[in-house]
Amino acid sequence: MLGCAADCNPTVAPAPTVAVLPPTAASATNLPTPTLSQENVPSTSVSLSTSTPSPIPVINPDSTAPTSLNGDGQAAFRYLTELSTDFAPRSSGTEEELAAAEYLASKFEEFGYETSLQEFTLERLSQELSGLTLDGPDSEDVDVIPLVRSATGTAAGILTSAGLAREGDIPPGGLDGKIALVERGLIRFSEKVERLADAGAVGAVIYNNVPGNFQGVLASGGSSIPAVAISRKEGERLLDLVGREEVQATVTVTIDSIPSQNVVAEKAGTGQGVVVLGAHYDTVPGVQGANDNGSGTAVILALAEEMASQEFPFTLRFMTFGSEELGLRGSAHYVDSLTDNQQQEIIAMLNFDALGSGESVEILGDRALIDRAADLAQRDGILVTRGRDQPASSSDHASFRRAGIPVLMFTAPDVSRIHSVDDSMENVNPGLLRDTVRLALSFLQLPNPFDQGL
Incomplete structure (x- = not known):
């Protein structure tokens, strides 16, 4: 669609796809403006109107209106x-x-x-060629969907929880060189990813707050680090894992034709x-x-x-x-x-x-x-x-x-x-x-x- 609207935050409705070269040379992907797909902060219906429109009243419908349909x-x-x-x-x-x-x-x-x-x-930013890999002796791939307007490339670091990416969720020592794992909701995707990047994160993994995966859309400025979405089930599993041990991860966002x-x-x-x-x-x-x-x-x-x-x-x-x-x-x-x-x-x-x-x-x-x-x-x-x-x-x-x-x-x-x-x-x-x-x-x-x- 109208994907909803490019960078809102719904608790119920996901949004569309897109891709950072290594953090030293990350580049925003210059793609056309995607369809209305946003995260809407409230979990209520979203109207295209900027204010609540009033229905146009029906007054004396004309009995001669076309009926040939x-x-x-x-x-x-x-x-x-x-x-x-x-x-x-x-x-x-x-x-x-x-x-x-x-x-x-x-x-x-x-x-x-x-x-x-x-x-x-x-x-396009390729879902098939993009990914999240948990590195180690038993390497494991996690299904991802790149956020529209994400940067393209590959970044590696320790996977670290950062809550909902609010100011108070950033660890006291920052996120230098780390891959941030955050939950969807409350604030816009762009605000989340920008705050994580400002704290030093080299990649962002956003897990859903409802079942299934989703496609998120960043604001027109895109991001300076790769940003991907994963399902709630995978997010909660990874959250539990990083709470018990150090997890090295690699995030990749790639373009294909x-x-x-x-x-x-x-x-x-x-x-x-x-x-x-x-x-x-x-x-x-x-x-x-x-x-x-x-x-x-x-x-x-x-x-x-x-x-x-x-x-x-x-x-x-x-x-x-x-x-x-x-x-x-x-x-x-x-x-x-x-x-x-x-x-x-x-x-x-x-x-x-x-x-x-x-x-x-x-x-x-x-x-x-x-x-x-x-x-x-x-x-x-x-x-x-x-x-x-x-x-x-x-x-x-x-x-x-x-x-x-x-x-x-x-x-x-x-x-x-x-x-x-x-x-x-x-x-x-x-x-x-x-x-x-x-x-x-x-x-x-x-x-x-x-x-x-x-």
Whole structure:
């Protein structure tokens, strides 16, 4: 996703991946801004709004609102079931992601769209090549996930507990030359890692405060030392071990190159201009990703199926983006591949991400588009809230916004389970998928949806 927001601290919801050369030559990895994946300090639902939004009241819904939607949006939930059952996880840059892309391309072709795969290669912090090794006669490897924006390289030292990495948790003698073992929670990842580095640590190992591993995201400055995440079970085991004996450890964070792809499906309009409807289809490793972003991908398929037999005054370009969870890579590649004239042809971009959990549809983006969508929601009896982009958060609409293209994003207020094993079908609200399909279709069926205020 929207991975939640890049550097928060939830007690329940993990976040996305990324990589220090030896401490003498550590270098921050200059990677694109990753998706909203943060640690949220409270264990409550996280909204994209910077303040608590008020639902837009439903007043006298217009009985003439469009009712042509097949199955009232039930197709979206059917596609979500297929994605979550047959194509999950869909971790960025993997064979599973490719299989999902081929499935999506086949559906667009079935609907009658001109369809293609746009392939690209990217560098990422590698979970497979990174690691934590307990050195000694019986060397032991521990599974890790590098924190996004970690430095790359290898560091070795005595593994030392430092609590939650608060000021009072740092040992009196500091952490010079040591690998710090700390628990997730209470303060941001960036604050933890920076404090550990300032105390002399050459590496940071953060263990989860709930079952399973997680992907954490550091703030935009990255880190000066390698920082990795491990599961709570492994963390508690290592905590007990270092309490009984001296443990020498080595932390490695490494970059590799991987292939990924976007799916592009197009239907020519009767007039000028292009409207892009997009959603990322990849997930973070090891999760079903039903909300983030099976929900948005399923809505894209439902809209494409519904709109295939209709004519519009603009060209429809449906896109599902790969490797969003590694920093909006797919959408950034697509926008960068366009000429200035091709960018100027795009009237607007509608983004669908993590829209399946909560009580209302949330809309954010350009004010003129938000206002128009809110008016339609009121007319059609759809409960919506107005959201705001958070500075530390992002999704694929940001790649288009940077190019000066108007954007409208459809999401939902509750992202507390994204990037965790709890992001599963049973935690998706089918009504939100239905309402998002209804609202987006009503918006695009307006006689001139993009003619004012843009």
